Amino acid sequence: MLQHCLRTLVRLVSTRGAQMPADKARCRLCVKLVGGGTVLYQFSLFGFGSSRKPDVESADSWMAEPITNLQYLKENKHDMKCRMEAMIMRIQAEFCHALEKEEQEEGGKKFIVDKWEREQGGGGITCVLQDGTVFEKAGVNISVVSGLLPPSAVQQMRASPGLLPSGVWKFVRSTHELCSKTGVSSVIHPKNPHIPTVHFNYRYFEVEGSDGEKQWWFGGGTDLTPNYLEEEDVTHFHRALKKACDCHDKTLYPKYKKWCDDYFFVQHRNERRGVGGIFFDDLDEPSQDKCFDFVTSCAESVVPSYVPLVQKHKKETYSYKERQWQLLRRGRYVEFNLIYDRGTKFGLYTPGARFESILMSLPLYARWEYMHAPAPGSKEARLQEVLRNPREWI
Template identity: 65%
Template sequence: MHFQAIYKPQTSLNTFTPTSTGSGFLAYQGSCSPADGRREMSSERQAEICSLLQNHGYRHRGFGHPSVTLTWSLALAGGGGISCVLQDGEVFEKAGVNVSVVSGFLSEEAARQMRSRGKSLKAKDGKLPFCAMGVSSVIHPKNPHVPTMHFNYRYFEIEEADGTKQWWFGGGTDLTPTYLNEEDAVHFHKTLKEACDKHDLKLYPKYKKWCDDYFYIKHRGERRGIGGIFFDDVDSPSKEEVFQFVKSCAKAVVPCYIPIVKKHCHDSFTPEEKLWQQLRRGRYVEFNLVYDRGTKFGLLTPGSRIESILMSLPLTARWEYMHNPPESSKEAEMLEVLRNPKDWVH
């Protein structure tokens, strides 16, 4: 498989104008070889999400622009990407979408982590060339009645000592509400299930459980949110079939989330509800910095762009000593679901 980043020059930091190949997420041909310079990735999903962020979060307080789009490249490794970030908007407190295409050599620690997941990686002279590419986004709304949403879809390829290439796809979409709204939870999961069911009826229940297990904050005994779907190291039944599945999941992001934003973005809220949102965002930070594979891999990659890696963190968060919500409160109801995940659709 062969990828090339295709972007139009940015005439303004406040204007996002990526070239789209019409693939919906990735367009590929050949192999993912960093040497030939023909890696190709469509930014269609990024452009779609960025446009929605700008439309819903246009009003801005303070200095700067409601959104900033930056094209970046890696200093020590190959590749680069585009980061589109909105901060302190009317609806979204902080939101970003990042497209990246990175190549280089796996660090010893990164290779060790992959081997711990069952990868048999044979290095040549201690080196493992890799190529990774993907699109990711985290959206942190201002209103505590609008949930945070995260998605990430990616492709990874490693060349072993004998020239053999191992490849796999990974990704997922998940929701992190501050307050539980069962109707929203059903809509979110139902939309993702429909995307999965187009390919195999067994995928949604498998990847829903994987999501609940992956986003587990072990030291808290809680999930980060109400889940969604998550998968990694997927390399069968075929490259093309997995790719089509990934595209279906990526296309489901907007319909599973934006209706929820529109429904609640003007809801009234109290200072106490805002405080609870900040406490839950503290949990979000804990998961991302302690457990998240993507964050760990990025921080272990020489020359990686730290701002893009930490784009997922909320603008503000809070930690209070020994905070426990009152029994039978809305906050306690949320905690119960985070401790004991539910099946939202059947």
């Protein structure tokens, strides 16, 4: 087994090395052998990020011209704001193309691309597919905004506002905070009740206070909201996210899985919005580069974690009763997004916000029924039990 793995590793290193200039091909191999135990070998590739093709080189496939001038992105590809913008442009395009493929195989529609500008600084690209064959409403939005923020928006920026230095906090409490935010956000509402809804959001903040001190951090996550519990689907979804986390640190998935369960809690309903995933915020260690590599891995896990579920269920038949249950679950989705979600609040409180893009996460159709409760022992009740008592899926 060890010999086979080492041969595989050599081929991997050779392939990666062939994809970059010789002076960039830096990859350290660490091998760990444990005698008498269950671990036969362990290896890791450090410097993997240095072998990654710069995201800005994928510009030909993007859904639109970037918000920042493309030449500027190329000339400043080491600046984190530029790196993040190029990465989310690539992720947006890859996800849209993957969803369009599933939609058009069923004779459906393509995404409309709406590029917009914000008077106070920056703008965004909103891609929406509405009233399709597979997707009732699918939105994939990127935003690159900067400017001054009022206290109401600042309070939504971090999970722990106290992480802002006291001087900066006093400054934003009395006036404004200079902020730059770059992120990608998506919510997919399929037509078939057996295809889950998926949401992901990955973002990067830079802020500067009145004393010139700067801070940066990342946040984000991916989560799944099914209407019917298919344990195989949920396990597949969580396994893909765990794989993305484990490439960086095996302690991350369980920590961020719990954070996700806690964050997407509809308190007045005493249930989670869905079956979870990962969620994190205020990520600013161990280094900016390592945080970016981690966020990139998480963003890249969206297509393999979700699209197979679309392929599996998109041709399934469903009943009127199942459709009505789907609409009720969407009502719960709306309740969370409008009452609890910090991302939605941040957008709505930001001056010059584009409300159409912020509210793209809302479904095309939803339903509220007075005092509804699923029948005991039903498929609907089985899902609700999991929403009230989160489980470990892998």
